[in-house]
Amino acid sequence: MPAIPELIQAALAAIDAHAEEVTELDKTLGDGDHVTNLQRGLKALLAQSDELAALDDWSQALQKMAMTLMSQIGGASGSLYATLFMTLAKQLKGKEMNLANFAEALEAGVEAMKQRGRSDVGEKTMLDTLVPVAAYLKRAAGEGKDLNQVLEEVKAVATEGMESTRDMLATKGRASYLGERARGIVDAGARTGQLMICAVADRLAEEMTR
Amino acid sequence: MPAIPELIQAALAAIDAHAEEVTELDKTLGDGDHVTNLQRGLKALLAQSDELAALDDWSQALQKMAMTLMSQIGGASGSLYATLFMTLAKQLKGKEMNLANFAEALEAGVEAMKQRGRSDVGEKTMLDTLVPVAAYLKRAAGEGKDLNQVLEEVKAVATEGMESTRDMLATKGRASYLGERARGIVDAGARTGQLMICAVADRLAEEMTR
Amino acid sequence: MKKFINHVDTLLDESLRGFAKAHADLVEVSFSPRFVRRKEVAPGKVALISGGGAGHEPLHTGFVGRGMLDAACPGQVFTSPTPDQMLAAAEAVAGDQGVLFIVKNYAGDVMNFEMAAEMLDCPSRTVLVQDDIALPKEHEIGRRGVAGTTIVEKIVGAAAEEGRSLDDLKTLGDRVAENTASIGVALSGCHVPALGGPTFELPPDKIEFGVGIHGEHGREIAEFASATEIVKRMVEAINEELQPKRGDKVLLHVNGLGATTLMELYLVYELAHEFWHQEGVEIARSLVGNYTTALDMAGCSVTLTRLDDEMIRLWDAPVHTAALRWGYDHTGPNS
Amino acid sequence: MKKFINHVDTLLDESLRGFAKAHADLVEVSFSPRFVRRKEVAPGKVALISGGGAGHEPLHTGFVGRGMLDAACPGQVFTSPTPDQMLAAAEAVAGDQGVLFIVKNYAGDVMNFEMAAEMLDCPSRTVLVQDDIALPKEHEIGRRGVAGTTIVEKIVGAAAEEGRSLDDLKTLGDRVAENTASIGVALSGCHVPALGGPTFELPPDKIEFGVGIHGEHGREIAEFASATEIVKRMVEAINEELQPKRGDKVLLHVNGLGATTLMELYLVYELAHEFWHQEGVEIARSLVGNYTTALDMAGCSVTLTRLDDEMIRLWDAPVHTAALRWGYDHTGPNS
Ligand SMILES: Nc1ncnc2c1ncn2[C@@H]1O[C@H](COP(=O)(O)OP(=O)(O)O)[C@@H](O)[C@H]1O
Ligand SMILES: Nc1ncnc2c1ncn2[C@@H]1O[C@H](COP(=O)(O)OP(=O)(O)O)[C@@H](O)[C@H]1O
Ligand SMILES: [Mg+2]
């Protein structure tokens, strides 16, 4: 398995590569800071690469990452991702990192995000990417799917979730201020969620073929 | 002789017709308000047409005009024109209005302006129009020139004076802040002085041919 | 986009450093995590802590000081602050009486303050400001908090200074917030440092009616019109919302969004004043100026607060902060 | 050009009407001719009267009140006021002690105030403010008066409040003025209502260095650069002019020209502060904000005043005006 810093690097590279596109989305539907927020968070994680790489306990690493994200991102996405990572850390405590455990933890994580955001799928947010992904992983783990296949399929699930936000009205976050004006545009948080999931999946798949 | 309001009307029409051009000059060399300042003053005079027309004493009329200009124009040009008209009024008090008396009054008037502005010809101001005009009228009156000829020639003198400011460095007024950057552009006050003189001369000449 | 700036990443800290020095008599600034605290906190009082994305200055940092906030937590430009900032601020200024958070209603602010409140080991309550009537009252996530925040912070700040209890202050804050309504209009977008440009551009003949304070689009794009017509729309919207009655006392706050001149703000004030005066409503107090800005946006907002006698007394109570001052004796400018 | 405005010709009066209502506790406004006077004039003091074109708000109208100006005469936007305004203002607020005029050095202002002084039937003196070092000291008509005016008006205002004589105040005013130097930088032109647009336009990579406050061009067009580089040029120019020595006490005033955010102004303050701190000069007092604006120009100026103990004492003395406040007790916001 690749070290955590490599996964972060992959996520950041994906955000960087689509920075303009996503900023345009958040400028149209929100306040335009989403990319900078995530970049600041991911860069802060990278700055802790050594410490993170040194921890071989996933739970500890995730908890550390949660704290960093919490204090570095800010905005709606900061509290949501911090909540996600905190929950992942808690759920994986003392557990082995495998698909089943991760899927279970992720399910709990997105539930915590829903609580934090008082929101659910269908409201044109990052949850529209994350919730189906969590559900898919749970299913895949249950079916004992091949990890390579999972890494391929999860990208399609994330992309479909992200795409689903395009025609939604927004009811949470800044986009909700726009009413009908929000239709036709993908949610920035849904897009970055998808971008990071795809990047991490690719990186993991790449590692597995080595 | 045409009534005072008609002369004011003629002067205002000339300013209005060249408003954009002059504003551009004062925007480049100053702060862009010269046309508005003069328009405000001339309109205030027009608003007093009835009272001014009722006064057949030139001195009283000029004094009334001076007060109006003083309180309505503001800026450098306001105090200078108010000073000019106040002096004209004082000089013409009890005197008949004719070329000789007017020329003498005007000479005193531009002297008062020099004092007020601590300035003289050659400094790229309205004085470069007014001083040569005053000198020419004095000469013309001394030579007993035909009034029609004077009204024609005075325009050329005013225009030449105005034109002379083009290549000057400015040492007074806002244009002086610009140093070499002021060269190549005519002074706004010199231009409006010339415009008003020409308009009034034309109006007077027109009247004489009736 | 030209700004006095070295780098987007250092802008906030460099600016805070200047703020700390310019107001060293009033505040102390912590940088990691970031918060501005008043220099001397009166003992035994509830700590009043607010915060939000930077870019709205003087809100909130300019309101830290005697009679108003105990601390403010600035986030990056237009980005909510993070929970660790609120925790550190609370640690610095809060005592047994607990903390009252004053939060503008934005998802990010609400969630980050909520996380802080959950982690805090002293009692806390939160007053949510949602005065922006651009959104309907039933809006799913509630309305946004805008310029009315200043009014809430001033009045609650004065009450906290009197030693009132946390629950008392929460009740008072809610009362002020509920009686406050605002509406904003943008004549131009604002230039966000991190974006290197404006969040939206407006054609010469259009305005954003019901604009927010983060460079978000407004409720609708409307025709540019005379000040009288624009202000009429604004005050009528507020009037319909608050429905002040003949004889009611109100506070009228005209707030500049950044690039609008005081001349214009006072003109807007005059028009709004005239409207309510005609309605028989008494403009008992007023505030005109740039208090809740959206960087360099051209535009303004009008805020009305229905006042009761207690609120008037607290509004009049002494305040001495960087941006709002009256009533304190012997308080040199920065001595 | 979009502004909150009904008509250029009514802008000033509508705005003044709003100002009068918003600050009815402090000032009274006369409209024909136009002047703003403080509500209660302390008896037996020299009357301090200033004025100038509008468009620089809060200067001068925002500085009318206890401890500062007795009256201010606003002209049309960027146009000097007329002598009848100064005469009427003097009649309203001046007593036996006479009038001290504080005048920014512009041909129009100088001449109009001079005419007023000539017509006045009480003693008067004039302090000419010419702090703008963009022009060489030997400039034919002297340098322009810019943001340093606030410092002069505050310090002389406090002295007038103490009942000092006309000659005393003139001497003091000259001393403050001579020890004050300013330099301004524009990042954009300003939009003059009567012109319907900007007086100059700047390419994205250029700034006006040494700009005035009327939308005039600056001393030179310079390259846009980092805040550190721009501020360095500004403070070095001032430093060379005033040559404060190690241990000298100074007042540092960073003034916004209109559309520049407080965030940036505090950042500029930080950089300027750091410069003089390195030089061993003591920044004893400071003022950061929009005090002498050029309508909605983006830009700022830096002003330094070399202080002596008397000047510090007078700077710290109570002041209560619309725009500058400290040190007075029991002065509600607009009660
Ligand atoms: N209540 C919420 N629940 C879930 N996701 C949300 C919520 N509010 C906002 N988001 C997500 O956060 C994204 C915006 O994040 P960001 O721009 O970083 O923060 P902010 O909205 O505070 O500026 C949105 O695109 C959306 O996906
Ligand atoms: N000291 C002076 N002496 C003579 N004329 C002057 C002086 N200063 C300015 N002027 C004239 O006044 C004109 C500007 O007038 P105006 O724009 O109305 O006033 P302001 O310069 O105050 O904005 C200049 O173009 C110049 O002709
Ligand atoms: Mg955002």
Ligand SMILES: [Mg+2]
């Ligand atoms: Mg001019």
Ligand SMILES: [Mg+2]
């Ligand atoms: Mg944000």
Ligand SMILES: [Mg+2]
């Ligand atoms: Mg002018």
